[in-house]
Each structure stands twice: as structure tokens, then as C-alpha cells.
Amino acid sequence: MLSPTYAIVDIETTGHSPVKGDRMIQFAVVFVKDWKIQSTYTTFIQPGKKIPFFIQDLTNISDEDVKQAPIFEEVAGDVFDMLENCIFVAHNTNFDLSFVQAEFKRIGFPLWKGKKMDTVELSRLLFPTSFSYKLQDITLERGIEMTNAHRADDDAYATAELFIECMKEIEKLPIQTLEHIHKRSFQLKYDSSSLFFEALQKKRLMIVKDDLDIYKGIALRRKQVQPGPVESSTYYPETKNQKRLFFSEGLKDFKERDGQFQMMDSIWQTFQAKDEIAIEASTGIGKTLSYLMPSYFHAKQQGKKVLISTYTSHLMEQLVEVEVPKLEAIVKNKVNVAILKGARHYMDLHRFEELLRAEDESYDDTFTICQLLVWLTTTVTGDLGELNTSSGGQYFLDKVRKNAFSIKTSEVSNHDFHSYALAQSHQADLLITNHAMLFTDKHRLEPLLTNEITSFVIDEAHQFVQAANAREERIFSYTQWRYVFGQLGTRDQEQLTSSFAKVLENHGVNTIGPFEELDRIYARCSSKFDEAVQSLVQNVRGKSTHKSHSKQTILLEELSLDYALLEEVYQYLQRWITIAQNLLDRLSKSLLDSTHVDKLVTAEWQYWLNEMKIKTGEWIDIFLSSPKEYSVWIELDRRSIPSSLHVYKKPINSTHAVDEVFNEWRGNAAIVWTSGTLSVPGNSRFIVNKLGLPESVQIKTYNASRDFYQGANLFIVDDMPDIQNVSQSDFIDAVADAVIQTVLVTEGRCFVLFTSQDMLRKTVDLIQDTTLLEGYMLFAQGMTSGSRMKLLKSFQRFRKSVLFGTNSFWEGVDVPGDALSAVIMVRLPFSSPDEPVFKTQAQRLTKQGINSFSSLALPEAILRFRQGFGRLIRSSSDRGVFIVLDRRIQSKSYGKEFIRALPDIPVKKVSLEDMVLDLEHWYNEKV
Numbered sequence: 001m002l003s004p005t006y007a008i009v010d011i012e013t014t015g016h017s018p019v020k021g022d023r024m025i026q027f028a029v030v031f032v033k034d035w036k037i038q039s040t041y042t043t044f045i046q047p048g049k050k051i052p053f054f055i056q057d058l059t060n061i062s063d064e065d066v067k068q069a070p071i072f073e074e075v076a077g078d079v080f081d082m083l084e085n086c087i088f089v090a091h092n093t094n095f096d097l098s099f100v101q102a103e104f105k106r107i108g109f110p111l112w113k114g115k116k117m118d119t120v121e122l123s124r125l126l127f128p129t130s131f132s133y134k135l136q137d138i139t140l141e142r143g144i145e146m147t148n149a150h151r152a153d154d155d156a157y158a159t160a161e162l163f164i165e166c167m168k169e170i171e172k173l174p175i176q177t178l179e180h181i182h183k184r185s186f187q188l189k190y191d192s193s194s195l196f197f198e199a200l201q202k203k204r205l206m207i208v209k210d211d212l213d214i215y216k217g218i219a220l221r222r223k224q225v226q227p228g229p230v231e232s233s234t235y236y237p238e239t240k241n242q243k244r245l246f247f248s249e250g251l252k253d254f255k256e257r258d259g260q261f262q263m264m265d266s267i268w269q270t271f272q273a274k275d276e277i278a279i280e281a282s283t284g285i286g287k288t289l290s291y292l293m294p295s296y297f298h299a300k301q302q303g304k305k306v307l308i309s310t311y312t313s314h315l316m317e318q319l320v321e322v323e324v325p326k327l328e329a330i331v332k333n334k335v336n337v338a339i340l341k342g343a344r345h346y347m348d349l350h351r352f353e354e355l356l357r358a359e360d361e362s363y364d365d366t367f368t369i370c371q372l373l374v375w376l377t378t379t380v381t382g383d384l385g386e387l388n389t390s391s392g393g394q395y396f397l398d399k400v401r402k403n404a405f406s407i408k409t410s411e412v413s414n415h416d417f418h419s420y421a422l423a424q425s426h427q428a429d430l431l432i433t434n435h436a437m438l439f440t441d442k443h444r445l446e447p448l449l450t451n452e453i454t455s456f457v458i459d460e461a462h463q464f465v466q467a468a469n470a471r472e473e474r475i476f477s478y479t480q481w482r483y484v485f486g487q488l489g490t491r492d493q494e495q496l497t498s499s500f501a502k503v504l505e506n507h508g509v510n511t512i513g514p515f516e517e518l519d520r521i522y523a524r525c526s527s528k529f530d531e532a533v534q535s536l537v538q539n540v541r542g543k544s545t546h547k548s549h550s551k552q553t554i555l556l557e558e559l560s561l562d563y564a565l566l567e568e569v570y571q572y573l574q575r576w577i578t579i580a581q582n583l584l585d586r587l588s589k590s591l592l593d594s595t596h597v598d599k600l601v602t603a604e605w606q607y608w609l610n611e612m613k614i615k616t617g618e619w620i621d622i623f624l625s626s627p628k629e630y631s632v633w634i635e636l637d638r639r640s641i642p643s644s645l646h647v648y649k650k651p652i653n654s655t656h657a658v659d660e661v662f663n664e665w666r667g668n669a670a671i672v673w674t675s676g677t678l679s680v681p682g683n684s685r686f687i688v689n690k691l692g693l694p695e696s697v698q699i700k701t702y703n704a705s706r707d708f709y710q711g712a713n714l715f716i717v718d719d720m721p722d723i724q725n726v727s728q729s730d731f732i733d734a735v736a737d738a739v740i741q742t743v744l745v746t747e748g749r750c751f752v753l754f755t756s757q758d759m760l761r762k763t764v765d766l767i768q769d770t771t772l773l774e775g776y777m778l779f780a781q782g783m784t785s786g787s788r789m790k791l792l793k794s795f796q797r798f799r800k801s802v803l804f805g806t807n808s809f810w811e812g813v814d815v816p817g818d819a820l821s822a823v824i825m826v827r828l829p830f831s832s833p834d835e836p837v838f839k840t841q842a843q844r845l846t847k848q849g850i851n852s853f854s855s856l857a858l859p860e861a862i863l864r865f866r867q868g869f870g871r872l873i874r875s876s877s878d879r880g881v882f883i884v885l886d887r888r889i890q891s892k893s894y895g896k897e898f899i900r901a902l903p904d905i906p907v908k909k910v911s912l913e914d915m916v917l918d919l920e921h922w923y924n925e926k927v
Contacts (some may be wrong), residue, residue, distance in 0.1 A: 004194075006032040006117070007086035008163055009096050009867040010156035012059045014047050016095075018102035023047035025066055026059070027075070027100075028152035029082060030160035032089075032542070035167055037160055041082060042153040044069035057774035059150045062660060080104065083112050091135045091159045093190065094119040115191040119159055121367075122166040122192060125181075128371035129386045131790040135159065150231045170195055174210045175203045176371050180356065187366045189741055203687045212377070215354045215415040223420050234301040236294065237267055246293075250330030255876065259702035263290040266700055267672050271455050276671040276697050278461070279689050280678040282903070283870050284704025287674060288323045291457045292430070296327060296335055299429040301315035304454035307431045308404050308718060309438055311463040313341070314789045324430075338421065338428035339381070340439050343402040346417040347372070347382045351603070352400045358600055364392030365470040372400070379827045382417025387643040388790070395483075399607065426452075431649050435460075435467030438661050455670040456662075462687045462863065468654035469837075472630075474621045476647035478533060483527055484615060487608050490519040497522070500583070500605045503598045509586050518579050531567050533642050540634055555836055556632040556647065566623045573616045580609050622649045629653050631840035643885075652841050655692025673697075677866045680859040681900045685770050687863075691728055709903045711879030713922070714870060719911040720885050723827070732759060735826055737765045738912055739802075740884055742822055745919040746881075748800040749821040750774050753868050755829050757782050760804050763826075807864065821923075825873045828898065829864035830857055862901045869902055881919065 006029040015022035026041035027260045043060070056062050079100070091095035093116050123130065123138050130141055135158060136149050138611045144156040144161045147615050150152040173181070178200040185193035187904070213220040237243045243261050247254045263281055270277045271294055295306040310316055316339055328335050356369065368389055369403055375387060384397050402418050425431055431453070458464055472483045489495025497518065506512045539559040540552050584605060594602070622632065631652050637644035662671060678687040684699055715736060754760040756924065767773055777798040778784075779791045788805075795803040807829065831838040838860075842852035872880040882902075889895040890909060899907060 001033050005038075005086045006089050006160075006163065007083050008032060008089045008160040009083075009100070010090060010152040010154055010159060011096050011099060012055075012061060012152045013099060014049060014051055014055055018099055018106070021049070024072055024099065024103060025051060025055075025061055026152040027079060027860070028156040029079075030156045031082075031086070032160055032163060033298065035164050037157075040153070040157065042156070042497075043075055045075065046071045054771045054774050057771065060148070072103050076104065076109055078113065080109060086114065087191070087676055088112070088114060088116040088160070089119065089163055091119045091155070091162070093120075113858065115194075117163075117192050117195075118190045119162050119166065120193075121188060121190055123162065123672040125188075125367065126166050126169040126374055126386075128375045128388060130388060131793045133388075135162075137794065137797070137924070152687035167195060167199075170199045171202065173199065173374065174212055174377060175200065176214065176217055176219040177377055178203060180218075180373050181370050184361075184366050184370055185681065187361070187363065188370075189363070192599060213415060215349055218349070218353060218373070218376060218672070220415060221293065221380060222380055223380065234296040234297060236301075238265075246330050250332070251326060253496075257284070257286055259704065260286040260290050263287070263700075263702045264293050267291050267457075267791075268294040268298070270672055271295075271670045274455075274495070274670050276666060276673075276693070278673040278693065278697055278699045279915050280699065280701045281674060281676060282685075282703045283676055283873060284708035284876065285702050287676065288319065288459070289326060291371055291459070291672060291674060292323060292327045293330065295430055295455070295457060296331060298455060302454040305425075305428060305431050305452050306455045306457065307433065307453050308457045308459060309433050309435050309464075311460040311467065312789075313383075313434065315460065316341075316434060319432055322649070336428045336430060337430045338424040340421060340425050340431055340433040341383065342440050343418050345383050346386060346402045346421070347376075347384055348400050348402045349415055349417070350573060354600055354603055355399065356397075357596055362392070364390060365396050368396040376802070379417075398903075403610070413501050435450060435464050436470065439467065439471040439657060441661075453669060455672070456665065457672045457674065459674055461673040461691070462677050464658065464673075465687065465690045468657040468691075469651050471486050471652050471657050472649075474618050474649040476618055478642045478645040481529070481615060484608065484611050485529075488522065488612075490522055492519075493516055496601070496604055496608060499601045502585060503594075503601050504587055505821045506598060507587060507594070509583075511583075514579060514583055518576065518583075521572055521576045521579065525569065525576055526875050528565065528569045528572055532562070532569050533645060535562050535565060536634060536647075537636065537641055537645065540636060541638075549636050551635070553633060553635045553834060553836065556634060559626070559634070561623070563624070566619075570616065570619055570624060570810060573612065573619065577609065577616060580605070580612070584609065622647050629656075631837045633836035637729055648836070650837050652837055652844070654690060658693075676870055677863050680862045681897055684858060688858045704903070706904060708876045709873055709905050711877070712903070712905045713881045714899070714902065714905055715881055715883045715915050715918070716889055716907065716909045717883065717885050717912050717915055718887065718890060720887055722887050722891070722903050728759070728762075732762050732766060735759075735885060736763050736770070738883075739824060740764070740767060740770065741912065741916050742824060742883060742919065743773055743776060743802055745916055746923055748802055750802045750824060751820060751822070751871055752804045752824045753800060753826065753829075755808050755827050755832070757806055758808060759826065764804055773802070775800060778804070780804040781782045781806055820872065820878075820880060822881045822883060822886065822919075823868060825865070825868050825884045828861055828884075828888055829868065830861040858897065861897055866901050878920075881922070883915070 009026050011024050012026040013022050013024050017545060024045045025047050026042065026044050028040070031038045044066045045578060046066050048071065051061065051063055051066070083100075097112075097116060104111055109524055120133050123133050127138065127142075130138055130139065132141075135155060136146060138164055139146050139158045142162065142165055144158050144165065146154055146158045170178075178196055182196040182200050185196050210219070211222050213222050237246050240261055243264065244256060247256070258497075259281070263279060263285060266277060266279060267290065269275075281290065291308070295308065299306045306318065310319065320337055320339060324335055324337050352372065355365075361369065371387065371389060371393070376382075379386060384401065387393075387396060387397070435458070465896075487496055489497050491498045491501050498514070501511050501515050536559075539561070540554055543554050543558060586601070587602060623666045627649065630649050630650055632647065632649045635644075635646045635648070636642070665671065673688070673691070673693070675687070678699065679701070680686050684701070688697065688699060720738070721731055721734050739750070739752055752760075752763075754763070761783060764778060766782060768778065777794070777800065779795050779801065781791060781804060782786065784791055784794075791803060791805075795801050833839065833842075838857070841856060845852040845856060869882050872878070872882055889898055908915070908918065
């Protein structure tokens, strides 16, 4: 059999729609045969119209470049002949091929016919943990050079190299994985099944000894349980000279910081006394090593573990990948560390294997299964958060998460990722987890927090308040509820209920009576549910005061709810669950002799029955329980009712939740709370009081030396319009202008921080419309796809880039060195008066005669302000500017409190024009 020739194509065009008159301006093709690049072809094409400026800027192809180029009619024959008998490949084949076909059709040529493949689909499948599948991003990650992006010749060549890289990756896959994927490859969107078949045929002729584990035909990367604790000195460096020796010998770039040594000693003494302390450590102290050093020695001395908790998964990984290696270099020893997360972070292999044998998968299910099969050959952790899946794929991931109902057998346990994480934890000196898990551990049948733990370090302690509140957060989503209802259906709807009834019939269980009742209750429940939702929607419409706004938010206590109707829905839910559970119980005794299909349907019934139980619990919590210590509100968008309907319930006080976790440990274990921001001017106990820590808990503050911030400047732009006196559109115009001018001077590397997603979106849209930043990579939270950390990684990969974010971007982000030159704060970060949790808290304070602005709004805003500044200077060699566009910082009496909260740095109050001139001088000095 002759090996095929692949034609890897890329085109540049005047726009996206040939129907609207857009035309091709460059065509390039790279021919690959036997997995080697054979030849290339490229040509400019005269489009017969002006090339839009933004396309010229993007592609660097001007009207002059195509002036003497042939029109498409003159090269169409050559293009058609070149593509004939080839397999068409592109990065987003739908665009390139459909455009080429439209051009053929326009000039009367026959359409090209043949097989097609897509490197986007292949890359997503074969590199399932990549942060982005844009050509520039995925090639950069794979080490493929792109010297001139958005030019068809360079893009086609890079796509060809990526295609070859994909084939190499396919050939690395174990035979078990190839067999599973090849079977499903015919359900993919493109004709890539031949690639998997070719690799499978080669693999079958080879004798390969893969270092893999196999679970029921699924290839897994072999896990290595780390050895027990290594014997080493438990000697803690008490004196400054001893510490200096440890650090200087372990770290090449060590610079002595008094605050760091003092913080280490404070923590060591707290550990020894089994006491509790709160420590505020500014950027530049070296906070992480300050607690890792005493934690390591204390764990060794006690023969137990120190548990370190931080806020996000990213920070947990950063601890292990960046900070622990530094600790090992300092102590000259291997440090046994384990990451612990809640069970739902991990894959349930038993459940996945069941679904792997199912049929009639959707495209999203099929594709996600293929991604998981590839990922399982490389992942050590089994943490599903490593994956980059589509929104449809997320539904499948939810089906294969570990939960309280997961099957536990010895066969599963030998390969189980959660069990592996627990095994790692037993051998560890330091346990690293997130705040959320400390709260959920209290409710486990087998708690992970045992007497093996001798001390706790709570890093990012100010975020423990948020984690405590999130612990009891409940969210009602109309679309999620409808999705659950849709999975179940009734017998005549050919959904799961129908399939489960047939399984029961196969096992001789009388189903006529019970299923008639189940169907009747389901229909009534569904009807009453829709009636209750409609009642909620009408309530909100009746209370709406901003008719021009499509999005509505209102506290539930301000509505007149039909509690009888809400109770009726609950009663129907409960009756459905009772009957459904009884039917499952009747089948369980005879299930041992079932076919795999019957077992799979039964497992699905169990899964969705559990989901209904969870949903019923949500219904009670949100609509039928007393909300005294909670804020409950409804949100919807009038343009998409009822699909946009959400109801949220969040606690407004975290002290009870914190006490529940730590009260039993106080006096038996040391507890260290630490953060860069625990206090505000005039209130050193702001966060400590929110956490409900005893008054006896001492607070210590360690600040970096003044020269640490010598590279920082604060600019207050004093000729910005006052948003309270101009329209929002005028203010956004001014913000967009300030951002553009700053970015052009600093050549990107900017964070732009907003308090409103709406203002962020409108500002970014306006900047893009001007085309003045066309040469820059703009990443915007809520607009650019991907998680917060994926956006951050994208931002860091490109020199000329700008990141637009809201509150969640202001914390826990490290961008050291030249990757960040400027932070632009659009508005002082006050909570919106209409933000439901804040509104509820403020109302409670006002009823108690307490000024909610000075006791709540201002301190919270100052903390966020400090966090925003904290993104800028991460090391003593960093240089950067902090730019505030909100005039209130100088026009309001409270403005000076924000400035007082920052380190002692130069403050310049200037016009935008003067700031730009200063920045030009500063930047030229820097370069």
C-alpha cells in the first residue's frame, strides 16, 4: 500500500466570509510524505480589493505585496492539481478548506474531493493538558519555531511540523490505548482513523515492553510510591549565622533578609509551644521558605507531618514545583511532600472502564474518552484538573469523578488515583492541600486529618474567609436541573428510565405498577418545577427597577415567594427518589448475573439517582431553609429566560466554619496563619477577626526592606474623568485611551485590573475596534477562553501581551522579572453596593448601628488594592509602575488610606500626557 501524501494548507484572507466578498491574499501548502516534509508552495494572490488595515497589521501583508500577484483564477488550476489525491490538512480545516472550496465554486471549478484532517482536533486529543490549541500557542509549547506568525507560508510549515509531531505522539501510545482510540476514531469529525490504524499495525509487529500498569485493558502510567522519610538531622538553625550558612550554601542568589529569619523563628517557637499565631509578611520577605524551613525540621523532630494549606491548585503546584526544590537545596536532603485534594478531583477508574464499554456516545463523550485514554498514559496524579476539555467534555468528566458512591474493590484500589494520593501522604513530611479540603474533611467517613499531623500552616490566610464561605455555598442552575431531568425522562421518552425498566424486566421484576407511578410523579414534578421557575421569573420582573438592563440581580428576601409551590416541588422530588431507590434495591440482588449492558444501565441509574438526591438537597437548602446567616439571591438575563436563571446562597459569616475545623486542634497542634495582607491601616486585626480567631492570638508583621521596592512607582492620573459626573461610555473611552498609550510605551507586559466584568468587556471591545494594539496579544478574563491560570500562562508566553482581569486575577499570581512592567487599576476596588453578599453584610451592620463603609467596604477595598500592587514587584530586581485611573484616590478623604497601605514608594500625581512622557523616559532607561 502506497503511503499517502498530506497537503498541509494555510491561507490568509481579507476576512472570514467569502459570501460577503472576502478574498484570499496568500495560499501556502507543505507536502508531507512518509512523515517528512517533501516540498512547499506559496503565492500571494491579488484579492481585487483593498486589504483591511487590521489584516495588514496582523499578517504583515500589504496592498503593495499583492499588487503584482496573480488573481485566484490564474493559480486555481495549479492549486487544484496540487491538492488532488492528497489528504487535506490544516489547523482549523473547516475554515481553510471551506474558503478554498468557495473560491473554486466562485470561478466555476469543481469542488475538491478527498479525505481531510485537522491538527486542532489531533492536538486536542494527543496533548490533552495543553493550555491552548491556537497555532501560535501549541507550536510554542511543542518547541516548534514560528518566525512570522499569521503568514500562510510560515503557518503552513509550522502546521506541518505539528502534524508530524502528532504522528510521533500517536506512535508512542501503547497498543491498548491505540486499540481503544482506533475503535472510536471513526466517530471523530475528521478522517484521522488511518493514522491510528497505521500506528496500531506497526505496534502489533513490535515486541514492546512498556513500563505501564494495565487496568482492565486500560494502559496507565506506572505509579511509584515514594519511600518513607529519609533519616536526617532534626537540628533547626537557631542562630542567624546558622541560618545564613544553610541559605548561602543552598541558594546561589541568596540575599539575606532579616524579616525572613525573624519569621522563621516565630513559626519555630509557635510549633514548639503548640500555639497559634497570625503573621503578615509583605512581598520580599520570602514568606514561603520562612514557613517551609521550620515545618520541615519540626516534622522531622516530631516524626509526624506538618499540613500546609493554600488557596488554589496553582499555588499548591507552585509550592511543590518551585519552592520545595529550594528547600531541598537548603537542607541538603530529599523532602517527602504529598499533595492532597478532595476525592472529586480524581478520576474514578472503575466508572471510566464501565463507560468505555458503552455504545452510542455523543461526539463530546467520544472525544473526551480519547483524551482521557491518552492522558492516562502520562498522568501521575489522576487529577482531572490537569485536562483541557470542551464544555461538553466537562459533563463527561463529571461522570468519572470519584465520589462517595464510587465502587471500592481491591482490583480498583491497586490502581486508584485517590488511594495513591493517600498512600503518598502517609510517607510525607509535608502535606500540601487547599483550604476547601480542610472544610470538607470534617464530613468524611474516614477523615484525612489525623493525629499524624503535628502542626498547620495556613498560607493565603485572608482567602480562608472566602473558602469558609464557599464551603456552604449552594447554586441553583435552571439548565443543570433541566439537564438532569432530561437524562431521566419517562418510559415513552426512550431515556434512561425506559432503559432501566427493560433491565428490571430482564430480571423478572414486575415494573408495570411502580413505573406507572414513577412516570406520573416525574411528569407532575417536571410541571411543578417549571411553574415554580416561572413564578420566580415573574417575581424578579415585578421588582426590576432598571428596565434598560438585561441582567437582573435581586435578594430572595425582597421577593414574595410561593412557598407552598416550592414545597410541592420538593415533595414530588422526594417521592420520585423513594420509588427510584426501591426499584434499584429490588434489582441489586440479581445484578451479579447481569450482562455488561444491564450493569452499565444500572450504574447510570445509580449515578443520576444520586444526582437527584443532591439536587433535592440543594432545593431544600436554597428555597426552604432559614437564611438567617446567609445571603440568597437570584440572577437572570432577560434575553435568555429561563436558561440564564441562577439562585445563589452564600454564608455571610465564616467564624463558625473556621472554629469547626480548628477548635479540636487548638492546644494539641500549632496553627500558623500567614498572608501578605491581613491588616489595613488602623485595623491590624481585620482578617483575624473575620476568621474569628481568639483575641489571645498574637499578630506579627514582617516588612521587606525599603530598597526591595526601589524599582516601583505609583502614578495617579489626575485628568481622568470622574465616573460619577460622566457617562460610562465616556469613562470607558478615557480608560481605553490610557491603556493604549501605556501599552504602546511599555510594549505590553501590562495587567489591567477592573472591578466590573461589564466595563472590562466594553473596554476591550473598544480597544480592539481601534486596531491600535493589533500587534499585541490581548487576553481578557471572561472573553478569552480558558481558566485564570491558562490565561496567565498565555500572557507570560508572549512579550507583547496585555491581560485584562477582574478581582480574581488580583491574588495568588506571580509574574517575576520583565514579564510584567505595569499594573493599571481602573477603579478603586470597592465591592458594588448591589453585590448580594456585601449588600446583606452591610444591611446587618447598619441594623447594629455600625458604619458599613468604614468597617467593611473600605477595609476590603484597601486589601484588594494592596493585592493589586503586590502583583507588580516580586523580587528586588523587578521594576514596574502602578497606575491608578480613579480620581477618588485624591479627591476623597479616604483616598490617603489607600496610599498609606502601600510601601513607601514615589507617588506621582500627573496628567496622562505627562505620565506617558515619564514612562517613555523610565522605559528607555530600563532598556
